[in-house]
Amino acid sequence: MELTPSRSVTLEQVARAAGVSPATASRVVTGVGPSSATARRRVEEAVAALGYVPHPVARSLARGLGHRLVVAVVGVQRSVLADPYVARVTAAAAEVADAHGLGAGLRWVPVGGAHGRVALEDLGRDRSVSAVVVVNHTQQLLESLPSALAGRTTAIGTGTGDVPGFDVDSPSGVEGLLRHLHSDGRREIVLATGPSWVAAARRPLQAHRAFMHQVGLPVRTVAGNFTAERGRAAVQRALDRWPDTDAVIALSDVAAFGVLAALAESGIAVPDDVAVAGFDDVPMAALAGPGLTTATHPVEAIAASAAECALEGAVAPTPLRIFPSEVVVRHSA
Amino acid sequence: MELTPSRSVTLEQVARAAGVSPATASRVVTGVGPSSATARRRVEEAVAALGYVPHPVARSLARGLGHRLVVAVVGVQRSVLADPYVARVTAAAAEVADAHGLGAGLRWVPVGGAHGRVALEDLGRDRSVSAVVVVNHTQQLLESLPSALAGRTTAIGTGTGDVPGFDVDSPSGVEGLLRHLHSDGRREIVLATGPSWVAAARRPLQAHRAFMHQVGLPVRTVAGNFTAERGRAAVQRALDRWPDTDAVIALSDVAAFGVLAALAESGIAVPDDVAVAGFDDVPMAALAGPGLTTATHPVEAIAASAAECALEGAVAPTPLRIFPSEVVVRHSA
DNA sequence: GTGAAAGCGCTAACAA
């Protein structure tokens, strides 16, 4: 039978019950600073007996460490905040924050040097902010990170010396997809890229280039972003430039759906005429039409790790932590 | 030219600059308690000049109000937290929380009387929690809300006397879909329901029943939930029981995709043989295959309002605030 | 209408 802990027990009551000073009780509870074995035992007993739980607000105030993790999303418009991917990242961060007794805030950082820097500087000055996770950043923005944010900021995507990065292994995912297409006999493969300003969008591009060189095929890319609209546009441009295109890889499933829609409208058969592959393996990929071939992207795991690391103190032993991406073959390729 | 507000400005500095006491400055800033017009003016000027922003942590500690909003998601398994819908709700809440200088936590509440109540009681006792938004609740759970949470809890879906509810107008959305199907000549219409234990899933069911009675058609429903798997299963069951089925409405787009996939596998033509409609108008609805007919569901707007209201003090003038749902006709029906 | 003073619960110098 558990007794319901009354969270209104204060450290002072614990100290009194243990026969020590509040300072000693604090040292024992936080595990910081010296304490004798006896003191430790007695305080721990008192904590258990009274059901003491530290008050996060008071702790934050005293330590001046803030009380929330902010997910800072770089984007052209404020509406990036409504993106499903951003939502998944935020939810994962909120779950981690909750476990730490904190909360997660979601905030837009306008793209473009000055504005973005100002937004990050605001974050650095905000005493209620414990840690920051940056999403969709440019390399430049990260490199000019306000010093106030150093040590408590992580990034999803590539990192820097100061800012640990957490990313999916998109090069290997893309290479897996290319290998699959290639072994299927596809030779005229077009890659619809991500937004060029996003730092993390460059790595899969390089992987594409490397693979194509290796197998001696032409490197064909069209500019995209992570939206379906652009996916549509991209495939049209691709077919205009290279009418013999027999495969398209989009760097997001959403864009791939745009590609599929455009192809369907043009009466082009998938995968017979043109194979299509996405990236992310969103839940819908398995459901939409005959099934989208894609590569997995463990968004929640990545975001949770980034949040955890930012909260724990983002000292970067490795500048980039990579999460594996697996090819999922369905019908479209 | 805006000056960058230094968030390290304290109320005391404002008071000094305004030539008043911290107490007076506090009264002006919070708008609580008496203050003279002059005092008000001078404090406001100082606030503007110094770029003062209240420190939420200190405020929370002094008021004992907590520093985060918790999104409490009721579900059978912890994995509900990874649901895309939950992610959208959480992101919207995090955005609102951020604007209030707070953060949002995400937490699972197990379904089933005792466990769920215990989880809510924990929330009520946690002094770091300012407000709660409950998602996917049962009516029962809401009715047994711990008194400590009253006045700072809102629900997405139906509410109670104590807990303001925020929901999409699913009855009208469903009726719109039914009207569309009916005018299209569909007569053997099956509704795949939401999870029976979710309170909000009942309202569209009633709307369905009412409409079918009104037009003199049989009321046919099969049990579903909001997943694609169940959508698949549901349509199979429906066709077994009523082979003449000529339309299926699923109460979520995701389930509708399951329905579409199952029909495609059975070689049943959509919309010629069977029309399919979903609910939510997720971004993918426009993209997947030939386009899913559905009704809109302003998830972010609903969640943001619920969060705002919980934070502002959830006194319920109306027990339920309704957001409109519009039919979007695409290809599947 | 205003100011002085006492907290909110905890942490961190500094002495002892």
Next chain:
DNA sequence: TTGTTAGCGCTTTCAC
């Protein structure tokens, strides 16, 4: 190793 003493920044009685 321990206790004492100040705060962290804000709110809120309670006299004036």
